[in-house]
Amino acid sequence: MMQSNDEILSATAIVKRFPGAIALDHVNFSLRRGEVHALLGENGAGKSTLIKCMTGAYRRDEGSLRLDGVEIDPRDPLDAQSLGIGTVYQEVNLLGNLSVAENLFLGRQPRRFGLVNTREMNRQARALLANYGMDINVSRSLDSYSVAVQQVVAIARAVDLSGKVLILDEPTASLDAQEVEMLFRIVRGLKAKGLGVVFITHFLEQVYALSDRITVLRNGQFIGTRETASLPRKDLVTMMLGHELADAEKELRAHQPDSGNVRFEFNGYGKAGKIKPFDLSVRKGEVVGIAGLLGSGRTETAQLLFGVDKPDSGTATVAGKTVSLNSPRAAINEGFGFCPEDRKIEGIIGDLSIRENIALALQARRGWARPLSRSEQIALADRYIKALDIRTTDREKPIKLLSGGNQQKAILARWLATNPQFLILDEPTRGIDVGAHAEIIRLIEDLCAQGMSLLVISSELEELVAYSSRILVLRDREHVAELTGGAITTQNIVNAIAASGSEKAVQ
């Protein structure tokens, strides 16, 4: 079963050089028929580069690539697709305004008399999706469906077009637990049909839930390929991080008892249609965690507190003074900062340099007439690049070229530069590799120890448990429970999220 002729795709000694750097240094990778092979590594390890070399987005400099034992050299992703290698990216690469069927058959619509035969196309689309256990209205526009459904449509299209190898690049990054399970069911189905699946993700649990083998890259080097079943998680983390393991392992912070004065207080704060009125008080040097499923009102709470949405009820008090937080600017003037969930759309200014991105919030607060001089900006940027270990060759590089984790650190730096009193972090560790993940958690703890107040929203419950001194649980756009002290456990959070009825479970 595990003979070499089972190999469907094999890459041997792949080398890819960029000016000034070797992105891949003799990397090997082999994919068997009917296996799910996880490709892991920190950001910058070379995962994307390897994928791009295999799909023809990049030309490799050395090494050989074989598909079904035949040497191939795809010129571009389209070429790779026709050879049998399909790719689905984290951001669904489809057209949201077209119908599901049109997306599935774009460029190869069934025709009649030279015109698109819509009825036939819809029929085929329904048949295709039925293979994936999906029964949806294929004539509705794609963006009327959830990201999970869009992922499945993207997979269906990729498999239909290529059919030998499917590469999934962080497909689960924006899905909730149920949707991930649905996706996994589909991937297992494809595996049973004999496809080779390459699976890239940052979630280790998912790696263990789905993959048969694991290949780890680090800094462009091939570290090794292992059977998932015989690789303990600790060893995997060691492979990915090298020696940083001991630090990366979570140490549970002792939950400090509530002390100090309440600095930020919100009473009956809410907005109809977004989030029901809630009370919230945050003390100096305290991390308040917010837990809840997607759509439970987590992000809405953050946006309301930061003035992105205007509240229609309740009052906000900062240091005993009633304030009105009607715009982000007003909130910033009260010492607030906000790292949004969607970095690309709401966080980074892609074409501006890392330096300018870091200086932006401080500059905006000073006003246009009091510019930070170039040397002040450089000093600011260099300080935070060093303090937060933002990995870049140059502070003048456009921020869009950085990896997700480094972008997140740069946005954190943007706020830290304004010396905020109250920092709101919405999913600060989403889509970030293990190394940066640990660093950001450490940073949260440091900031808290320095007396900053933080409000952190996260889907990773263990993470919340580790650093929060209180956790608010949200369900159906309502704050339903507050956990403090010893009551803060993942089990209690799950129970509170799952509990039916709306009685408050205050501990």
Added chain:
Amino acid sequence: MIESAQRLAWRLAPQLIALIIILILCRLVFPGFYSIEFQNGRLYGSLIDVLNRGAPVALLAVGMTVVIATKGIDLSVGAVMAICGAVAASSSVRGDPLVLTLILTLGVGLICGVWNGFLVSVLNIQPIVATLVLMVAGRGIAQLITEGAILTFNDPGLIFIGSGSFIALPMPVVTWLLFGIAVAVLLRLTALGLLIEAVGINRRASTLSGIRTPVLLMAAYMLSGLCAAIAGIIVAADIKGADANNAGLWLELDAILAVVVGGTSLLGGRFSIIASLIGAMIIQAINTGILLSGFPPEFNLIIKAAIIVIILVIQSPKVQGVMTFLTVKSARKRDVEQTAQ
């Protein structure tokens, strides 16, 4: 300081090279192109002509650059020129003092900008549609002001703005040079340039970073209106009258072209006013050169279009990519930025 001068030179290089090539071509088709004479206290010659005739587009390009940097566009500037020319002429005919005439005219230009800015930043209408409104309505407004006739005036002060001279240069040249450089310096010495670029690249993220985006957008359209007002005064003063039908006709397109030739992307973000000014001069040099060359006039627009296509092709990302590739290859040791991911 030296570093920033180097950056500026690097940024302006393609536009300067294009301008030099155009000027050389002009010299080839019209031998007397470089001769400059000094008469009656001012300079005359084809080069001075280029600077002088290019004034309206250069002024419009200043405002247009800023608007485009915010990811917008202002189609109304030609019509605003007509309105402002009409306002200036009617005010002058009424016998208002020159200062009042100028204040009135510039004020009307600013109000036009406020209207556009209101539609774009408060009502969130797409800039191309929002400014189309005034583009269409503007000429009608101008005709109402002039009551359908060409309104002539003879206030020597007002006429001086269009055809006078100052330190041997025609007034329009002095005006656009001073104004353009003043705006460019203002935007770069303050933080406005950075904030405008941020808004143009990602409006939502900019708002979340505390930038007052509506105010900034409003200011950009007001600047564009002000530029159109100055250009309108110059054009009216030049012909000593306001022609509501023809003043500034199609100049919005030349202004947009000047910005594009200047290398500022229509997608917003990074901008350079100086490059746009050079772009305006490239366009005017082409116009003047074709006129002087003696080609049959029916070829003019086609030749102009061909030259512009060549400039745009050279600037296109595809060709730039090839050029970068070649330079990288020839100087591999130079530490060139490229993403390794």
